[in-house]
Amino acid sequence: MTTDVMIYAQDLSKHYGSFRALDRVSFEVRRGEVVGFLGPNGAGKSTTMRILTCFISPTGGTARVHGFDVFDDPLPVRESLGYLPQRAPLYLEMNVYEYLRFAADLRHLDGETFKKRARSVVEVCGLAQVLTKDIRQLSHGYRQRVGLAQALIHDPPILILDEPTSDLDPNEKAEFLDYLKQIGKERTVMLSTHNLKEVESACARAIIVSRGRVVADGPLDEIRAKSGNVRYVVSVQESASGSAYRGKTLPASNAEVSDLLSKVAGVRKVTELPTDERAHAFELASEQDADLRPEVFRAVADKGWVLLELHRDTQTLEDVFRHLTIGDERRNRTIGASPDGEEEEASEEEEESAEDTDSDDDDSDEEGDEAKS
Numbered sequence: 001m002t003t004d005v006m007i008y009a010q011d012l013s014k015h016y017g018s019f020r021a022l023d024r025v026s027f028e029v030r031r032g033e034v035v036g037f038l039g040p041n042g043a044g045k046s047t048t049m050r051i052l053t054c055f056i057s058p059t060g061g062t063a064r065v066h067g068f069d070v071f072d073d074p075l076p077v078r079e080s081l082g083y084l085p086q087r088a089p090l091y092l093e094m095n096v097y098e099y100l101r102f103a104a105d106l107r108h109l110d111g112e113t114f115k116k117r118a119r120s121v122v123e124v125c126g127l128a129q130v131l132t133k134d135i136r137q138l139s140h141g142y143r144q145r146v147g148l149a150q151a152l153i154h155d156p157p158i159l160i161l162d163e164p165t166s167d168l169d170p171n172e173k174a175e176f177l178d179y180l181k182q183i184g185k186e187r188t189v190m191l192s193t194h195n196l197k198e199v200e201s202a203c204a205r206a207i208i209v210s211r212g213r214v215v216a217d218g219p220l221d222e223i224r225a226k227s228g229n230v231r232y233v234v235s236v237q238e239s240a241s242g243s244a245y246r247g248k249t250l251p252a253s254n255a256e257v258s259d260l261l262s263k264v265a266g267v268r269k270v271t272e273l274p275t276d277e278r279a280h281a282f283e284l285a286s287e288q289d290a291d292l293r294p295e296v297f298r299a300v301a302d303k304g305w306v307l308l309e310l311h312r313d314t315q316t317l318e319d320v321f322r323h324l325t326i327g328d329e330r331r332n333r334t335i336g337a338s339p340d341g342e343e344e345e346a347s348e349e350e351e352e353s354a355e356d357t358d359s360d361d362d363d364s365d366e367e368g369d370e371a372k373s
């Protein structure tokens with residue numbers, strides 16, 4: 001492992017009794033990366049993050065944060081991390097400044113350091129206007145920003161944020177992600193979400209988990225291409241009379257445009273899209289990883305037509321998931337279950353799940369623990 005690896009997970013497993021919440025999860029996050037940790041509800045995102053932040057212990061595997069083992073060296077791990085849990089425990093009766101002071105006290109920051117850090121986090125999280133307001137008076141959006149400020153108070157190099165935007169309205173989401181973008185310029189960030197759009201706006205890379213396993217890990221474009229279906233949307237200016245527009249020849253019919261597009265190498269299917277504008281719009285399907293946009297552009301330009309729009313269509317997370325988790329959907333997460341989903345006696349892994357009793361105790365006061373983070 002190089003020193004550049006800030007978060008390292010190798011074969012992390014977590015069993016709750018006979019249930020496999022995490023199944024040999026491995027990944028690395030490097031210095032300065034802002035990584036989206038994507039997955040549907042129940043995939044194992046929070047479980048992974050709780051292991052990385054030392055709130056629960058894994059049943060198996062290794063995790064290191066900033067080079068320190070989460071198991072053997074929890075103290076330096078916690079010092080290196082800012083953590084915003086999924087349900088951030090805010091003390092509603094405190095005002096924002098008091099809450100930040102409380103968070104700083106838990107981190108043993110001295111008065112001078114606190115003042116300096118408070119100025120900085122208030123600025124980067126946009127809290128100046130609400131500093132003396134009780135947290136109970138704040139909107140969800142502001143509350144999450146307070147949660148973010150609390151995670152940053154000790155100036156950690158790594159931030160772990162568990163679905164920080166899931167309860168926010170679209171404006172609040174956008175604002176939160178803007179703050180995060182600034183913060184991510186100088187820190188390593190792992191952000192969990194089930195919203196691909198969010199990852200697209202804030203992260204360059206994503207790790208996708210499904211049913212306790214990593215099903216994809218890489219740059220977003222690669223992940224989208226992995227789903228086997230790349231779509232393009234193309235629209236070309238229409239002309240009723242086939243006349244010229246500022247010297248350009250305009251196509252007379254949909255068929256003419258469709259014909260041309262279907263001849264571009266790599267295009268598998270051309271589907272007409274409804275459009276209100278004076279345009280011919282099409283969706284192109286391609287199975288290739290290669291980017292077809294240059295060829296599409298050239299084909300249209302060579303005809304002298306006016307290209308109004310050309311983009312690789314963003315696939316929804318659902319599309320990507322459906323493809324990445326085919327078959328996995330039916331995967332039984334019960335230890336000892338046969339692959340077709342029938343449950344059996346837990347056998348060879350029985351010992352491992354028995355060990356888990358210890359960490360289940362940890363979980364029972366987890367809320368309290370997280371409140372103290």
Ligand SMILES: Nc1ncnc2c1ncn2[C@@H]1O[C@H](COP(=O)(O)OP(=O)(O)O)[C@@H](O)[C@H]1O
Nearest residue numbers: 016021039040041042043044045046047048363
């Ligand atoms: N303390 C627990 N006891 C039993 N099962 C749990 C516990 N915590 C989580 N799980 C289960 O583990 C799976 C993964 O949960 P979680 O990591 O919270 O998923 P996510 O954060 O991706 O929604 C879920 O099926 C959840 O029900």
Ligand SMILES: [Mg+2]
Nearest residue numbers: 045046047086
């Ligand atoms: Mg969760």
